[in-house]
Amino acid sequence: MNNSLTIHHTPDPYADTRIPDPHQDTFSKTVLGFWMYLMTDCILFAALFTTYAVLHNNTFGGPSSRDLFSLSTSFIETMILLFSSVTCGFGMLSALRNQKYRVVAWFAVAFLLGASFIAMELHEFTHMVQEGNSWTKSAFLSSFFTLVGTHGLHVSVGLLWMTVVMIQVYLCGITVVTFRRIALFSMFWHFLDLVWIFIFTFVYLMGVI
Amino acid sequence: MFGKLTIEAFKHEASQNVAVCMMLLSGIGIIGIIFYTKSWKWLWNDWFTSVDPKRIGVMYIITALLMFFKGFADAVMMRLQQALSVGDSHGFISAGHFQEVFSAHGTTMIFFVGMGVVFGLLNLIVPLQIGARDVAFPFLNALGFWLFASACVLSLVSLAVGKFSQAGWLAYPPLSGIEYSPDEGVDYWIWMVQIAGVGSTMSGINFLVTILKMRCPGMTLMKMPIFVWSALCAMVLVIFAFPILTATLYMLTLDRYLGMHFFSAGEGGNPMLYVNLIWAWGHPEVYILILPAFGIFSEVVPTFSEKRLFGYVSMVWALILITFLSFVVWLHHFFTMGAGPNVNAFFGVMTMLIAIPTGVKIFNWLFTKFRGRVHFTSPMLWFFAFVLNFSVGGMTGILLSSPPVDYQVHNSLFLIAHFHGMVIGGMLFGFFSGFTYWFPKITGFFLSETLNRYAFWFWFTGFLLAFMPLYMLGFMGATRRLDHYEASTGWNSIFVVVGIGAAIILCGISVQAYGLFKSIKDRKKNLDITGDPWNGRTLEWSIPSPPPIYNFAITPTVDQLDPLWAIKRGQAPQPQKDYEDIHLPKNTPMGLYIGVLSLIVGFAMTWHILWLAIVCFIAIITCLIIRLSGEDEHDVITAAQVKEMEAASIRRREVV
Numbered sequence: 001m002n003n004s005l006t007i008h009h010t011p012d013p014y015a016d017t018r019i020p021d022p023h024q025d026t027f028s029k030t031v032l033g034f035w036m037y038l039m040t041d042c043i044l045f046a047a048l049f050t051t052y053a054v055l056h057n058n059t060f061g062g063p064s065s066r067d068l069f070s071l072s073t074s075f076i077e078t079m080i081l082l083f084s085s086v087t088c089g090f091g092m093l094s095a096l097r098n099q100k101y102r103v104v105a106w107f108a109v110a111f112l113l114g115a116s117f118i119a120m121e122l123h124e125f126t127h128m129v130q131e132g133n134s135w136t137k138s139a140f141l142s143s144f145f146t147l148v149g150t151h152g153l154h155v156s157v158g159l160l161w162m163t164v165v166m167i168q169v170y171l172c173g174i175t176v177v178t179f180r181r182i183a184l185f186s187m188f189w190h191f192l193d194l195v196w197i198f199i200f201t202f203v204y205l206m207g208v209i
Numbered sequence: 210m211f212g213k214l215t216i217e218a219f220k221h222e223a224s225q226n227v228a229v230c231m232m233l234l235s236g237i238g239i240i241g242i243i244f245y246t247k248s249w250k251w252l253w254n255d256w257f258t259s260v261d262p263k264r265i266g267v268m269y270i271i272t273a274l275l276m277f278f279k280g281f282a283d284a285v286m287m288r289l290q291q292a293l294s295v296g297d298s299h300g301f302i303s304a305g306h307f308q309e310v311f312s313a314h315g316t317t318m319i320f321f322v323g324m325g326v327v328f329g330l331l332n333l334i335v336p337l338q339i340g341a342r343d344v345a346f347p348f349l350n351a352l353g354f355w356l357f358a359s360a361c362v363l364s365l366v367s368l369a370v371g372k373f374s375q376a377g378w379l380a381y382p383p384l385s386g387i388e389y390s391p392d393e394g395v396d397y398w399i400w401m402v403q404i405a406g407v408g409s410t411m412s413g414i415n416f417l418v419t420i421l422k423m424r425c426p427g428m429t430l431m432k433m434p435i436f437v438w439s440a441l442c443a444m445v446l447v448i449f450a451f452p453i454l455t456a457t458l459y460m461l462t463l464d465r466y467l468g469m470h471f472f473s474a475g476e477g478g479n480p481m482l483y484v485n486l487i488w489a490w491g492h493p494e495v496y497i498l499i500l501p502a503f504g505i506f507s508e509v510v511p512t513f514s515e516k517r518l519f520g521y522v523s524m525v526w527a528l529i530l531i532t533f534l535s536f537v538v539w540l541h542h543f544f545t546m547g548a549g550p551n552v553n554a555f556f557g558v559m560t561m562l563i564a565i566p567t568g569v570k571i572f573n574w575l576f577t578k579f580r581g582r583v584h585f586t587s588p589m590l591w592f593f594a595f596v597l598n599f600s601v602g603g604m605t606g607i608l609l610s611s612p613p614v615d616y617q618v619h620n621s622l623f624l625i626a627h628f629h630g631m632v633i634g635g636m637l638f639g640f641f642s643g644f645t646y647w648f649p650k651i652t653g654f655f656l657s658e659t660l661n662r663y664a665f666w667f668w669f670t671g672f673l674l675a676f677m678p679l680y681m682l683g684f685m686g687a688t689r690r691l692d693h694y695e696a697s698t699g700w701n702s703i704f705v706v707v708g709i710g711a712a713i714i715l716c717g718i719s720v721q722a723y724g725l726f727k728s729i730k731d732r733k734k735n736l737d738i739t740g741d742p743w744n745g746r747t748l749e750w751s752i753p754s755p756p757p758i759y760n761f762a763i764t765p766t767v768d769q770l771d772p773l774w775a776i777k778r779g780q781a782p783q784p785q786k787d788y789e790d791i792h793l794p795k796n797t798p799m800g801l802y803i804g805v806l807s808l809i810v811g812f813a814m815t816w817h818i819l820w821l822a823i824v825c826f827i828a829i830i831t832c833l834i835i836r837l838s839g840e841d842e843h844d845v846i847t848a849a850q851v852k853e854m855e856a857a858s859i860r861r862r863e864v865v
Contacts, residue, residue, distance in 0.1 A: 025422070026841070029345050033418045040410055040452040047456035047486060051471065058477030060470075135469050139477030142469035146460065164834055177840060 027180055034184045038191050041154075045195050048150060049202065052143040056207070060138035065207030068133060074204040077120050078196065081155075084113035085193040092186045100173050103182065107166050110189070114159050121152045144203065151199055154192050161185055212817035213393065218371040222306055224286065229369045258796040260347035261758060263651065265354050266332030270644075272358050273325025279365070280317035281718065283310050285711055288675070292708035296696035307692035308375035309394065313364070315378025316398060320405050321361050323498045323632070326640045328357070328412050330501060331440050333651055334643075335416060337749035337756060338434045340425025340765040345418035347794040348836065349411050355804025356408030360401040363811045367397040371816075374398035377690070379487050380461070382472035382480045387465045393815050396465065400811035403458045406451050413447030416440060425748070427767040431525065434747045434770075435518060438525050439504025442532040443497045449536065450493035457486040466814075481546060488539040496535040499631065500528060502639025503570055506595065509588045509646050510574045512743050514581030517771060520573040527566035527573075534563050544615045553612040560610035567603060571596060586743075587661035591642035594669045598634025602627055605680065623683025626676045633672060641668075641721075649737035653755040657735075660724035667717030675710025678703045738862050746771035753858045759791045759846060762855050788848040788855070795842040803832050 056065060091106030125145070128134070135145040165185050168178050221229065243249060256264055286302060287310055294300030302310065336344055344350050367373045374394040376385040385395045420441045424433065433441075461483065463469040470476035472483040511518045518524065540548060540556040574596070583589065605627045608614050618624060649655050687700055694700055728735060741750040748765055749756075751773050765772070768781065775781035806825045813822035846854075 029418055029422045032422060033346055033349075033414055036414045036417060036448055040414070040448055043449060043452035044456045047453050048460075051456075051460065051482060051486075054479060054482050055471070055477065058479065060475075060477035135463075135467060137476075139470040139473075139479065142463070142471055142478075146463060146469070146471075150459075160830075164838060168838060181837075 027176070027183075030180055031183065031187075034187060038187065041191070042195075045147075045150070045198075048143070048147045049198065052147045052203065055139040055143040058139040060140075062138040062141065063133055064140065065144075065203070068128065069204050069207050071204060071208055073120065073124060074200055077117055078200045080113050080117045080120070081193055081196050084110045084117065085190055087113065088186050088189045092182060095169075095174055095179055095182045098174050100169055103169050103174065104166050107162055107169075111159060111162050111166070114155055114162070114189075118152060118155055118159070121148070125149070148199060148203065151192065151195055154195075158185075158189055158192060161188070210818075212813070212819070214370070214816040214818065218393075218816075219369070222303060224302055225306065225368070228282070232365060232368060253798075254796070257801050258798045260351045260794050260796055260800075262332040262336050262344050262347070262350060263756065263758075263760075265350055266329045266334075267651065269325050269329030269332060269354055269357070272361055273322050273329060276317050276321035276325065276361050276364075278718075279368075280314055280322055281715075283314035283317065285715065286310050287314065288704075288708045288711040290692060291694075291704045292701075294693045295701045295704075299693055302692065304692045305375060308377075308690070309373040311690050312374045312377050312380075312394075312398070313368075316374075316402065317364060318632070319378065319494070319498070320402055321357075321364065323636060324405065324409055325357065325361075326636075327443065327498060327501050328353070328409070330505070330640070330643055330647075331412075331416055331444075334647060334749060335419065335437055335440050336423075337650070337752070337760060338437050338747050339420065339423060339428060340748050340761060340767065341419065341423040342760045342764075342791065343423075343793065344415055345422055346415045348797060348800065349415045351797070351800035352803055353408040353412035353415065355800040356404050356411070356807055359804040359808035359811070360405035360408070362808055363397065363401040363404065366808075366812060367394075367401070367815075371397070379491065381487075382461065382464070382483050383474040383478075385461065386473050387468075388473070395461075396815040397811075399458050399462055399465070400815055403455065403462075404807050404811055406454050406458070409447055410451040410455070413444045413451065417444040417448060420444070425761075425765050425767055431522070432767060432770055434504075435507035435521065435524055435528075436501070436504035438528055439500045439507070442528045443500040445532055446493040446497045446500070446535065450490045450497070453486060454490040454494075457483065457490065484543050484546065485539070488542045489536075492539040492542065493535045495628075495631070496531060498636045499639075500531065502595075502636045502643075503528070505639045505643035505646070506574060506592055507570075508747065509592060509642050510577050511581075511771075512646075512745055513584040513586055513589045514578045515584075515744070516577055516581035517746075518573070519576035519579075520569075521770060523569055524573050527569045530566040531563060534559060534566070538563065541610055541615070544612045545619045550612075557610050557612050561607055564603060564607055571600065586645075587658055587665055588642040588646045590662065590665045590669075591638045591645070594665070594672075595634060595638045595642070598630050598638070598672065602630025602634055605630070618683050620689055621683035622679040622687045622689055625689050626679035626683060629676050629679075633676070638668075641665075646743070647749075649742050650740075650749055650754050650756070652732070653737055654728060654732040655735040655737060655742070656728045657724045660720055660727065664717045664720040664724060667713055667720060671710050671713030671715075671717055673710070675707050675714060678707050678710075682707075740862075741773070744777075746774045748772060751776070753862070757854055757858065759793060759851065762788060762791075762851050788851045790848050791846045791851060792843040793846065795844050797836070799832055799836045803829055806832070 087106050087110040091103045091110065094102035094106060128141075133141060135142045162185060165178075165181055168181065172178050174182075243252065256268060259265065287307070290300040290302045290307060294302075332344075332350070336342070364373075372392055372394040374380055374385070374390070374397060376390055376395055376398070380395055380398055383389055385398075420433075420437060460469070460471040464471050464473060464478075470478040472478050472480050474480065507518055507524060538556055538560045540546075540552065541560045544553050544556070574592070605623070609618065609624065609627060645656055645661055682700055682703055685698070685700060685703075687694070687698070737754040740753040742754075743750070748761075748767070751765065752761060763785070769775055772781065776783060806829045809825045810822050810829070813819070813825065
């Protein structure tokens with residue numbers, strides 16, 4: 001139990017002793033395992049970033065990143081996602097204080113922000129496709145849609161997961177088990193934010209230079 | 210309704226029809242036997258829904274061995290074709306079908322046999338060696354197995370329904386793109402590899418956390434058995450490498466299904482990108498296969514030399530160095546791509562460097578035997594054959610790592626001989642050695658030593674005959690994947706010798722299969738009563754064979770390497786017999802459900818049956834939500850029950 005995560009994050013006063021914990025450190029094991037999952041996801045994104053770096057000049061006569069990207073849209077998207085991370089963090093703090101309704105409320109705000117991010121991204125995508133710049137046009141557009149779309153897909157999965165976590169917290173309150181799930185989800189959400197920062201920098205900012 | 214699936218998909222040429230009929234007959238036979246012996250309930254309760262790593266490990270190995278028969282049948286077909294198809298004769302397989310056969314052979318052997326035996330042995334041995342009762346994520350472990358199994362089944366389905374990929378085991382684009390492979394073959398390949406790959410990533414995470422978090426008290430990293438170290442390094446490789454495979458296949462899928470242009474020849478796509486990405490996974494992958502074999506030999510050699518392992522610390526560092534280097538050599542698989550002299554030189558030098566840690570390991574094993582009391586048991590025979598084959602294969606690998614030489618023999622049979630020397634002579638012989646060594650621990654009875662020796666000599670001579678001449682053929686200009694050649698090349702007699710080698714290997718496999726059957730039949734006569742038949746050094750030999758469901762009645766405490774030897778020599782205290790309640794995770798069928806659903810998703814996507822794929826995908830998500838929302842359920846074995854079970858196992862020992 002000398003793991004710092006365990007000390008800081010396990011809400012011992014509210015521990016549900018009815019649940020047997022055979023190894024005493026399920027929490028630290030799960031968190032470590034989830035970190036490893038995040039790292040595998042990170043490598044998956046790294047492969048997509050590499051592909052984008054290799055292919056982003058292969059426009060095949062079609063539009064390039066300078067013609068397509070709008071910094072203002074992506075900046076607003078970035079802000080929305082960052083604020084979603086902040087509210088998710090507030091939800092996590094409320095979970096540490098065992099305030100279940102606040103957790104649900106903060107997560108609901110995070111959910112709305114995440115959903116509007118997805119809506120904006122979808123809007124951007126449909127706009128591009130309607131103008132005839134779909135993923136079939138060039139290797140550059142294929143890699144763009146795949147990299148950004150894969151992130152969007154992750155956010156969508158996150159929204160589904162967040163819904164499940166909110167329902168659980170609402171029904172069961174904050175127990176050892178639901179706390180663990182809140183913690184894992186919040187790691188996932190922050191991770192997606194981090195990936196987006198890289199997308200914003202490498203795809204949008206450097207794309208319009 | 211059925212997408213692209215039509216009646217045409219069920220029509221094949223004669224050789225394939227025979228294979229399909231044999232597969233169906235053996236399938237019906239197995240199901241018949243299960244019905245006849247009324248063992249469905251036992252299978253379901255004790256095996257299919259089990260989250261016990263010992264059970265999962267056995268299922269991995271059974272699946273891998275079944276797939277091995279399929280992969281070997283592919284190999285025999287290729288050898289027969291190459292021995293016959295010279296000059297005017299065109300053998301018995303059409304060129305197109307031949308391409309399917311070699312693609313299937315590679316895919317089967319690497320993804321289903323290699324990965325299967327690696328994860329099988331890890332499941333069986335790692336928890337026992339680190340003194341754990343369980344793995345870190347039992348459900349994830351079961352799920353990983355069922356994804357692996359459903360990928361295996363998908364590959365069997367591809368034999369009967371439609372075509373398999375004709376683009377080789379790594380499906381290089383643009384050949385594997387929709388333009389040049391418009392049929393379902395590459396899609397089958399994509400989905401089976403993707404499903405198996407996701408399963409491997411899950412198992413990799415599970416075992417890495419298990420090794421890092423669940424070692425028994427006192428077992429610091431540098432007191433772990435070397436097999437666990439090799440597993441740790443292999444799992445690090447899995448975690449770093451498999452996501453690259455997932456991403457690469459994902460992009461190939463998008464190319465084929467949504468008309469994207471990552472790897473297409475036109476529209477700005479870059480096929481060479483695929484080759485780079487796939488080998489950034491593929492090179493670590495071969496180390497994922499070979500590192501556990503190194504670990505096995507590091508357990509077998511000291512035990513049968515009655516000496517501690519020579520140079521434990523250097524062994525560990527060699528493993529770590531190999532793990533690191535395996536990520537900076539991928540380009541040696543395609544020197545001929547023409548990346549330029551400096552790039553090729555860098556990767557050539559990095560490749561040569563790998564010989565250093567590998568050489569350290571070979572010498573450590575040899576020094577372990579030096580002045581030891583070497584027992585020439587069958588696991589050791591596999592080791593001797595391994596040292597020879599692996600050294601020859603390693604040295605030809607050094608030859609290949611030099612770009613100028615590689616330009617001469619690239620994609621020739623010389624390369625084939627090299628990597629079969631590593632994979633068969635290294636990984637497979639290692640697995641056979643470990644299989645024989647740990648068989649009594651897992652099952653409670655021995656394999657027949659006599660038959661093992663026969664099998665070994667068949668395998669060894671067969672291997673030499675089947676692969677050493679390929680080095681010659683490679684120098685003579687024979688390329689890989691030939692379904693026909695001219696008589697004037699003068700290769701035919703050598704191809705016949707190679708075919709004879711394959712036949713001798715077949716004898717070896719038959720003897721092994723018979724030996725396994727006979728050992729199971731006569732198991733009452735060959736019981737492992739002591740639980741420690743080889744005078745073992747590590748924790749798995751301190752408990753009865755087969756181990757009880759909870760592995761260790763008392764969690765062991767370790768203060769040195771080779772803890773069991775210390776106990777046996779009275780250098781460490783005997784553990785106290787204070788039993789406690791043991792919590793074990795409850796069985797769950799959810800892994801099996803998700804596996805079956807993934808199989809259907811793979812099949813439906815292959816044939817573009819979109820509605821079915823969507824329905825099953827939603828079902829998978831639902832299963833996951835149900836499983837992950839539930840409470841962690843445990844079965845409790847009380848201290849009294851543990852005491853009773855331990856006493857019973859001691860009584861059983863005394864009676865026999």
